[in-house]
Amino acid sequence: MSASSYAAAGQQIAVPPQRCPICRRALTGWGGYWRWVRAPPGEWPIWIRRGRCSACRRTHALLPDLLLAQRLDAVEVIGRGLALKVAGGLGLRPIAEQLGVPHTTIRSWWRRFRARAPTLVAGCAALAVRLTGASVQLAPDRERAALEALGVAWDRTRARFGGRVGGLWPFWSRISGGQALGTNTSPPWAGLAGAGWMGPSP
Ligand SMILES: [Zn+2]
Structure with missing residues (x-):
């Protein structure tokens, strides 16, 4: 939605x-x-x-799942900004202009994402491995690895559950319980906790 x-x-x-x-x-x-x-x-x-x-x-x-906890911007916008930085190699200022968000906002996403990257890698890789049993090959760069692990988890989830899984960024919000960029040290990761999937949002 x-x-x-x-x-x-x-x-x-x-x-x-x-x-x-x-x-x-x-x-x-x-x-x-x-x-x-x-x-x-x-x-x-x-x-x-x-x-x-x-x-x-x-x-x-x-x-x-169109949101993350305590972030004003839709997760789709946040995700696009982070992907532009990681994969596109763009500076934060041009990304902020492209997305129409303040430079300070995107800087806060990026700082949080960098600090959070090891947790994101662990959570998404664990989920991906749970789904198929196959290992996950990741880049040595931790920010890049965090997005790669998310991509693999999303691909494997869609292969298992089909189109109802929805888009990449809402998926990111859902599996992290909205805490993908949170400060919570023990997010309710679906893959790590062995808990059931958080139900899709309306
Ligand atoms: Zn309870």
């Missing part, structure tokens, strides 16, 4: 049943909150539902 169509649904957005990422019990509805998403050419307010676990009593934001 695009940012604009998600926004158009307002508070009527439907979320499929989700499980607690900590104890795996079913979550029940627990209100929600408004936040913004920037996805050129626009910026929209969107409603994020919350779910509460009756067992551990924690509440969780049920982020759609």
